[in-house]
Amino acid sequence: MLADSANLVLGGGVVALMLGCSATAQRAAYGRRAAPLQASGLGLLTASLALLIAVGTVHSLGLLLGATVLAGIGQGHGFLGAMTDISEATPPDRHADVLSSFYVVTYLGTGLPVIGAGFLATALGLLPAIRAFAVITGILCLAALAARITARNRAEMRPTGSPTATPARRSAACGARSTRSRRVTWRQLP
Secondary structure, three states, X not given: OOOOOOOHHHHHHHHHHHHHHHHHHHHHHOOOOHHHHHHHXXXXXXXXXXXXXXXXXXXXXXXXXXXXXXXXXXXXXXXXHHHHHHHHHOOHHHHHHHHHHHHHHHHHHHHHHHHHHHHHHHHXXXXXXXXXXXXXXXXXXXXXXXXXXXXXXXXXHOOOOOOOOOHHHHHHHOOOOOOOOOOOOHHHOO
């Protein structure tokens, strides 16, 4: 294991800590706007992956726990931001369809990389696989963050009367929220 321990309780505790931090972060950030949540989530996930690479070098339990907390908060912010975006953009009669598709993509996006990391660990060993996974995932997080910032900047530069400006974008440009926007309720969160 990264912290020089084969203790399964420690491994399970690290996973539980990450999920607990994710749930706590979602509860604490509830009601905030989607874009800042997604940006902070991506940034925190990238920082946690950098710490994970360092843990593989120095084998520090404290560093592993710090990376775990950052990953949990980042995952919580990113997930809540995505759910908020979906809830605001989806018409009420299509909400269940879109959310179920979102969950399928989310589970595939969570499960497939883990399976890939398992195959990589079999071929290269656990530590090189974790490092490769962390580097690739960190690059993807930074690319997603850059795309999010670029899209936001382009949307802000569009004139409010342009044909590509949606009602939500026009109202956001005027400082108001769309009348169709909806917030995620706790019943919708897993």
